[in-house]
Amino acid sequence: MSAVLQELEAPIDALTHKALRFLTAGSVDDGKSTLIGRLLYDSRAILADQLDALEKRAAGEAIDLSLLTDGLEAEREQGITIDVAYRYFATRSRKFIIADAPGHEQYTRNMVTAAAGSDAAVVLVDITKIDWRAAEVQLLPQTRRHALLAKLLRVPSIVFAVNKLDAIDADAQPAFAAVKAALEGFATQAGIEVAAVVPVSALRGDNVIVHSARWTWYAGPTLLELLHQLPATDERHDGALLLPVQYVAKVGDGANPTRILWGRIAHGSVHVGDQVQAFPSGETATVAALHRAGEPARSVEAGQSAGLVLDRELDISRGDWFATPGSVRPTQSFSATLAWLDTEPAQLGRKYWLRHGQRWVQARISAIEHRLDIHSLQPTDAHELDVNEIGRVTVQLQAPLPLEPYADNRMAGALIVVDPATHRTSGALLVERAS
Template identity: 75%
Template sequence: MSTVTHNEASTELAHKALRFLTAGSVDDGKSTLIGRLLFDSRAILADQLDALEKRAAGAPIDLSLLTDGLEAEREQGITIDVAYRYFATKTRKFIIADAPGHEQYTRNMVTAAAGSDAAVVLVDITKIDWKASPVPLLAQTRRHSLLAHLLRVPNIVFAINKLDAIEQDTETAFNNVKASLEAFAEQAGIVNKGVIPVSALRGDNVTTPSANWPWYNGPTLLQVLEQLPPSDERHDGALLHPVQYVTRDSVGEGEASASGTGHQYRAFWGRIAHGAVKAGDEVQIFPSGETAIVAEVRHSALVVDQCEAGQSAGIVLDRQVDISRGDWIHTPGSIKPTANFTATLAWLDTEPAVVGRKYWVRHGNRWVQARITSIDNRLDIHTLEDTDAHELAVNEIGRVQIQTQQPLPVEPYASNRVGGALIVVDPTTNRTSGALLVQAA
């Protein structure tokens, strides 16, 4: 079996694409910023550019149209759904999620943040009183930053946008807002990777340094993004593998099957939450408790030596075991299933979260019924203090106690984003109502 050194693993990690989202309040310029990144990096197809130029009819191109693809988005001039775009520079590949800023679509922002390595939080300087001391930040700026932090987005960058709209004292305006952002980040425990002055419309400090602000000699936004490491779940320790689907495939001509099942094998596919798996490992199945030996590991339809956290793997066992979607494959004795746990709840539904009501929750790929047994407190996004609460309204964040109908192998979200996250669904409307982040089981 081939081995990978620490240096080789670090090099491989550095070459992974960086997944980042743009966040912040509505009309802060998120779509325009992404359009600027795509335009300056030449990631726009010729026919797209022609269509934008015809639509502009001689006026400056509206770069936000590169991501606002829904008809309703173009009509209202806002982002509604998450739009994903791809681009690359000479040193890095990127996957961008353009998240909506409107409070009504906060659930879409949460969806984008859950799988991101970084968040660029935009601050529209024309919407705030930058002459005040301290500068008051918009509620949605604080909310999106806190949600990204709670969702364990490891790299958060603040971009102060539309400085070109200020005719004078741009340096003072930037420094005042920067001081307020840094104080907020420190109070909230957010690791701030940088505060950058930009003009998404004009292109200042997005991909190239601005000639209009000689007082700033720091990196551009793109330079910061190129240096950020992607998030990486732990590869050592116990295996935790959520089964997403099961395949029954035939062994190809001339290919030997190590599973001992003749010319067919069953592979249990999913993305490994943490740990690694290789042939010969003993594993246990949740919830049945049965054990088996790994006969072979498949990745992209090929038999490989092993797969690690973050990779999609197909695990073939040495014997027939009843496993289906929603089950978990893990190192024997490594999980502690529980039906009661404490969690942070980000509530996203217009109907408030109330104690005692039954909901559906999904953990990995398993659905179970659950209820909120108590709401301990609610987080005040302005003071960052905990306050008493008996319910959680839309876009509010609080600490709750959860009881599930069946035990689940939950883990603290701080240690693993897969094992520690659940979504809450209203059984009546089937709306995604909230996101649960396990604190302690």
């Protein structure tokens, strides 16, 4: 029995590592849902009644593992993933949260949503769709797009899983070598740091949890072994505080209840007695008391939710921000990478709603500097951005916001673009520089 299987069979009462959030991405029918189904099935993370239902549906044939994630009726009818499906499983040493992202271009926005909070991305590559014998191996556009989006969204670890090698077993080694070289060449050109390239068969289970008995030429880790080694994202704990207010609670009876201002700390930490500055008002106060998980606390760090009680009453509501005094300079103009997700193109001068943390503000795109060609990876001139295009823009805000570069902090440097007429989520802005 392998060490991994022994670990799966051991009790999971001592999970010592932080949970890893990862998504599967790639083109349509690359096998993302089947891969997740294989992980759940082989790691015994399926409920007995769910397994019985799958076996009855299979009627004696092989179980369709993709049905473990494709839960919507429309997904089962069409055989594609539409919405992001989240699944959970654990081994003795770690918990995992999986996001199965759609591969179809129409649902790229769902992939962006899943990637925004992920620690790793497993980008699947269907080798049966690639002419691996060509002098210059061409990757699928959606493979390139999803890998680029994962990089732009600051997903720390990107893994390429070359799937369906079982379909070409006789030539698996040279086929994998050719596609691996193409992936590494693309990654170098795009500035993507690749954690690993793994040959897998999601259908058969090769190199997913256990090593393939057929592909003895591969000596690297299985996908699950690799996922155990990947680090979870951890925001900066030292330095200045930055905290978006998500909820204002009133505790206690009588005419003067205590107001507790709740939010998840973006970076830094807060202690009882610290001075904090509120935005947009700019007023300062002292932290008189702190709460964490419903209990009093002396300090709270980045990544945790904190409830602040101030020494004096300030006009604070959902959408405001707290920071260490003097550490943040609100801005009304910034340059950013824009991933456009709407069928209506992004237009110069048109007003949109932006959401930063929990605050809504009107804004307009004042300049489109360029569009990124996902094939050549070169910037090209553009006057608008169409659906699924990525470009660099300058944005003018109606009211100032405490922005930071997305590379420094994912919470403070990300904004959602919403069309004011249709209320559709139209794009994702990743701040590069605030003016």
